[in-house]
Amino acid sequence: MSAEVTLTIDGQQVKAVAGEKLLFVALNNGIYIPHLCAIAEEERPSACCRLCFVEIEGLSRPVTACTQKVRDKMTVRTRTPKVDRLVKTGFELLLSDHRLQCRTCPKNGACQLQMVARERGLKLKTGRFKPLAKDIPVDHSPETFSFDAGRCVLCGQCVHADQNIARVGAINFINRGLKRKIGTFNNRCLRDSPCTECGLCVKACPVGALTFKT
Amino acid sequence: MSAAPVQEYYQKLQEEARTKSAAQKHLPRVRVGVATCSIAAGAIRVKEAFEDEIKAMGLEAPVIDTGCMGHCYAEPQAIIDKPGHPPICYGKLDEDLARRLVKDFLVDDDPCFEFAMAALEPNDFFPTFEDYPRGVYEKKMILGQCGFINPEDIGDYIAQGGYAALAKALEQEPEDIIREIKNSRLRGRGGAGFAAGLKWERCRAAESDIKYVICNGDEGDPGAFMDRSILESNPHLVIEGMAICAYAVGAAQGYFYIRAEYPKAIERVRLALKQAREKGLLGQSVLGSEFTFDIEIFAGSGAFVCGEGTALVNSMEGNMGIPETRPPRMADSGYRGKPTVLNNVKTFAYVPAIVRNGSAWFKSTGTPESPGTAVFTLVGKINNAGLVEVPMGTTLRTLIYGVGDGIPHDKEFKAVQIGGPSGGCLPEAMLDVPIDFDSLKEAGAIMGSGGLVVLDEDDCMVSIARYFLEFTQQESCGKCTFCRLGTKHLLDILDAITRGEGTPESLDTLMELAEDVRDGSLCNLGGTAPNPVLTTLRYFRDEYEAHIREKRCPARVCSDLILYYILPDKCSKLCSACVGSCPTEAIYTREDGIKAITQEKCVKCDNCLKACPPEYLAVIKLSPPVLPEQQEGVKN
Amino acid sequence: MKMPEEEREVILSQVGEVLKDFRLSRESLIPVLQKVQEKLGYLPVLAMEKVAGDLGIPAVDVFGVASFYNQFRFNPPGENEIKVCMGTACYIAGGKIALDSFERRLEIKEGETTADRKYSLERVACVGCCTMAPVVVVNDKVEGHVTPTRVDGILLGLETGRQNEGTGRDGEGRQNR
Numbered sequence A: 001m002s003a004e005v006t007l008t009i010d011g012q013q014v015k016a017v018a019g020e021k022l023l024f025v026a027l028n029n030g031i032y033i034p035h036l037c038a039i040a041e042e043e044r045p046s047a048c049c050r051l052c053f054v055e056i057e058g059l060s061r062p063v064t065a066c067t068q069k070v071r072d073k074m075t076v077r078t079r080t081p082k083v084d085r086l087v088k089t090g091f092e093l094l095l096s097d098h099r100l101q102c103r104t105c106p107k108n109g110a111c112q113l114q115m116v117a118r119e120r121g122l123k124l125k126t127g128r129f130k131p132l133a134k135d136i137p138v139d140h141s142p143e144t145f146s147f148d149a150g151r152c153v154l155c156g157q158c159v160h161a162d163q164n165i166a167r168v169g170a171i172n173f174i175n176r177g178l179k180r181k182i183g184t185f186n187n188r189c190l191r192d193s194p195c196t197e198c199g200l201c202v203k204a205c206p207v208g209a210l211t212f213k214t
Numbered sequence B: 001m002s003a004a005p006v007q008e009y010y011q012k013l014q015e016e017a018r019t020k021s022a023a024q025k026h027l028p029r030v031r032v033g034v035a036t037c038s039i040a041a042g043a044i045r046v047k048e049a050f051e052d053e054i055k056a057m058g059l060e061a062p063v064i065d066t067g068c069m070g071h072c073y074a075e076p077q078a079i080i081d082k083p084g085h086p087p088i089c090y091g092k093l094d095e096d097l098a099r100r101l102v103k104d105f106l107v108d109d110d111p112c113f114e115f116a117m118a119a120l121e122p123n124d125f126f127p128t129f130e131d132y133p134r135g136v137y138e139k140k141m142i143l144g145q146c147g148f149i150n151p152e153d154i155g156d157y158i159a160q161g162g163y164a165a166l167a168k169a170l171e172q173e174p175e176d177i178i179r180e181i182k183n184s185r186l187r188g189r190g191g192a193g194f195a196a197g198l199k200w201e202r203c204r205a206a207e208s209d210i211k212y213v214i215c216n217g218d219e220g221d222p223g224a225f226m227d228r229s230i231l232e233s234n235p236h237l238v239i240e241g242m243a244i245c246a247y248a249v250g251a252a253q254g255y256f257y258i259r260a261e262y263p264k265a266i267e268r269v270r271l272a273l274k275q276a277r278e279k280g281l282l283g284q285s286v287l288g289s290e291f292t293f294d295i296e297i298f299a300g301s302g303a304f305v306c307g308e309g310t311a312l313v314n315s316m317e318g319n320m321g322i323p324e325t326r327p328p329r330m331a332d333s334g335y336r337g338k339p340t341v342l343n344n345v346k347t348f349a350y351v352p353a354i355v356r357n358g359s360a361w362f363k364s365t366g367t368p369e370s371p372g373t374a375v376f377t378l379v380g381k382i383n384n385a386g387l388v389e390v391p392m393g394t395t396l397r398t399l400i401y402g403v404g405d406g407i408p409h410d411k412e413f414k415a416v417q418i419g420g421p422s423g424g425c426l427p428e429a430m431l432d433v434p435i436d437f438d439s440l441k442e443a444g445a446i447m448g449s450g451g452l453v454v455l456d457e458d459d460c461m462v463s464i465a466r467y468f469l470e471f472t473q474q475e476s477c478g479k480c481t482f483c484r485l486g487t488k489h490l491l492d493i494l495d496a497i498t499r500g501e502g503t504p505e506s507l508d509t510l511m512e513l514a515e516d517v518r519d520g521s522l523c524n525l526g527g528t529a530p531n532p533v534l535t536t537l538r539y540f541r542d543e544y545e546a547h548i549r550e551k552r553c554p555a556r557v558c559s560d561l562i563l564y565y566i567l568p569d570k571c572s573k574l575c576s577a578c579v580g581s582c583p584t585e586a587i588y589t590r591e592d593g594i595k596a597i598t599q600e601k602c603v604k605c606d607n608c609l610k611a612c613p614p615e616y617l618a619v620i621k622l623s624p625p626v627l628p629e630q631q632e633g634v635k636n
Numbered sequence C: 001m002k003m004p005e006e007e008r009e010v011i012l013s014q015v016g017e018v019l020k021d022f023r024l025s026r027e028s029l030i031p032v033l034q035k036v037q038e039k040l041g042y043l044p045v046l047a048m049e050k051v052a053g054d055l056g057i058p059a060v061d062v063f064g065v066a067s068f069y070n071q072f073r074f075n076p077p078g079e080n081e082i083k084v085c086m087g088t089a090c091y092i093a094g095g096k097i098a099l100d101s102f103e104r105r106l107e108i109k110e111g112e113t114t115a116d117r118k119y120s121l122e123r124v125a126c127v128g129c130c131t132m133a134p135v136v137v138v139n140d141k142v143e144g145h146v147t148p149t150r151v152d153g154i155l156l157g158l159e160t161g162r163q164n165e166g167t168g169r170d171g172e173g174r175q176n177r
């Protein structure tokens, strides 16, 4: 079933294996699409960050590239007015809930949010939306790393690392809605959780929420 | 499949049930509506009064629990069925009236027509429900037995032909049933209106030994309760529909997903399942056939988003109720990764009648694209609130003025909100829109959950939009960016507008963001959450502008934009009803005896306005919140 | 805050009792938590740890699920539970005004319990008697047409007539079915 397909992304002919996810096909071919939550090996992507929108010929609305399986003769455009509008809004929404202090952030220069801004010419500002106050203390309790929930974008990369790769089960999403966050059992600090400090979650975090101590 | 034994088995069941009910025919019977709504209105006390009095009088007359007839404005209700009289329905009962009915009617033969609502059979003395306008416009396909049969006695259901459709179905090939349902064009009543037959067909075709049927009784719309009412009033109808579906798609296990806030519904469904098992209608070899099917109940834990199919499945699997991306579709991979049919309570409720009477019968009601009936919880500023069932294609005007008997207190109609938090508000000019899936969608509302709220001149559309958005914002699962954060910003903007802090730009941002949340969200909670905002912006933009430009709430609802004022020339110096009513002692008596309000103390609770006697009506609300004294520049 | 030994024992044995009726797998998680809360009135930390251990899932997952759903609470409820309906019909009939009045009178916000644990205040969505809007459910008894004056009356009734219908004070009884 690993038939090869040919698709067109932004006018560029690309070969891929049928069933692969469009996002990774594009990335592997040097075509950038903003993304935070996608995990290559997940069969059913969480698709929660809502930044990887593209337009596919034949579909009336932009769709997320991380959920689309590539098909032969698929024609994809990564930049259209509709796509740009959604990406801009999604990006501004994420920033409105983010402790925006790049200069003091350990991830400065390597942050995926900065990457999106650079690639898409977006400002690192909340724009139309007023910042949602966030005054959450940083958890410095582990010896090797820190967790700053105020910078978390809820992509779920760390949960995947903890639960499916390290198989520890120290962290997960807790609460619902606006209160949703990455947490431990009964909101304990990480040192009092089963965390083994393997560091996989820190490496997985695309932003400055989980960072190694230096 | 051996056909004859099934019929034989069923005939025997039905005979038993009929013999049992015939044995009681000579007795007078009192059926008291006991469902969540009526219990709240005091039905239990009324029922006990009937029982006590019947005992005291030494009568033999069973008092039977039934469900809800849908006439919620007249709860508690009872039907008295006395041989020699037509069955008569009485409304707005209390204990005294119950006792009086026992004495005057059961003992003395005076049916007390002055308290009667309607008779249930045509007769020469008293009109029936069909003789009222509401009865003319209504057509009951699934609510017909609600309130009349005893939901706690399967015999009642069987005696009236219940489970005959299942027996008939078991004699057919599954494919025939699916074809019939497809031909009937039955569309899902849970909101989106997806063709039930197609869903079933896909699930039947999916390759798997194990398949599931799930009934969605999550009913999260904060203003709708017909699913609960059906489960409480006629649970076997839904069970029968699910069993037929299971047979058609090849499932052996079914689930009721019912919200834990509906204890009465859970209790009655649990009892119904037990009775159905005892009669051989569920379990191994249903009705003596080779078909095996059973149903369990899963109690949802209170999260609106769990009504969404993938979230519902996640929660049944012991996880947070978080929606997943589709495909795969549920019919291919649903509960435990197996092919699953998920339908709404009402969708299943139509199935027995369609199987019994055929798809042509079903299609003879309603419109070609949306056949059948529409069931609504009709509430708000309406005279006859309750559950209504009308043919699809009925106009909103007929529903509101014909069935619901219009707006109380001579107020002016302003809008009708359809479909709850995912729906929209339609103005007067749209009242001739026919009620069907596609027309409503075109108008910007959706059929949705079936909540239908009538709003009048005293309702502020910005505040209504804000109310629904607050609901969805709180109920967002929080997974995806647009819904989690987008609804929060929408709410904040609306909040600012209702406080008079909106700017002309905020309307543009509101509109843009609403569209982006609609298009960018992962599931339909976020996808439909902006509808109340988008429709009010479309049809009631002037109200938004009044809030922004004039700091005025035209309906005088938004508390930051109003103040309470006592008209000096209307106030009777002698009365002080308002003074006592005020919880914060904000009202004082001026030297001339006239009452006045200390604005700083006023918490805008509305008490004084309600307390002021109708002959004076001296308390009014002003918007924008400027005192007449200040307006004229005169100091008091 | 150390929990007395007997209290730990009670919790562990109650949870153990509940778990006996279930298959020990993740699918049982929500029904188990519902049963535990029915028995104990809330979900103590210890109970969640025991459930996690016995079902063989990470404790944080149990906490995540419990914190997701409205039904579950981590603190014992107040003696008197007041639920203000904020369903659509009640909202337009002045449910917010009723809620405001309770908040003002009890000096707590919705979702909170008074310091003396006498009252907890919650909002609920449509309790199904919209024609009596605005509606307040006090210890499972429905009160209709609740104006701020009625709010005072209801609270006065609870203060004085303690013996009246308010059943199931201990968080049991009420939920038993």
Ligand SMILES: Cc1cc2nc3c(=O)[nH]c(=O)nc-3n(C[C@H](O)[C@H](O)[C@H](O)COP(=O)(O)O)c2cc1C
Pocket (backbone or CB within 6 Å): B187, B188, B189, B190, B191, B192, B193, B194, B196, B216, B217, B218, B219, B220, B221, B304, B305, B306, B307, B308, B309, B342, B343, B344, B345, B347, B523, B524, B525
């Ligand atoms: C946020 C959300 C809430 C929903 N709530 C319900 C519900 O309470 N009851 C229901 O039957 N369907 C609900 N639905 C629709 C279901 O996802 C699903 O479409 C439906 O149950 C399918 O049944 P039907 O085809 O019979 O309508 C909801 C959908 C969404 C997105």
Ligand code: SF4
Pocket (backbone or CB within 6 Å): A151, A152, A153, A154, A155, A156, A157, A158, A159, A182, A201, A204, A205, A206, A207, A209, A210
């Ligand atoms: S901590 Fe980092 S990896 Fe984890 S959810 Fe937040 S942003 Fe994603």
Ligand code: SF4
Pocket (backbone or CB within 6 Å): B305, B322, B323, B475, B476, B477, B478, B479, B480, B481, B483, B484, B521, B522, B523, B524, B525, B526, B527
């Ligand atoms: S749209 Fe809302 S409810 Fe749906 S997945 Fe996104 S956050 Fe969750």
Ligand code: FES
Pocket (backbone or CB within 6 Å): A034, A035, A036, A037, A038, A046, A047, A048, A049, A050, A051, A052, A064, A065, A066, A067
């Ligand atoms: S990468 Fe596709 S939604 Fe996050």
Ligand code: FES
Pocket (backbone or CB within 6 Å): B222, B223, C085, C086, C087, C088, C089, C090, C091, C125, C126, C127, C128, C129, C130, C131, C133, C134, C135
């Ligand atoms: S809205 Fe309050 S009872 Fe229905």
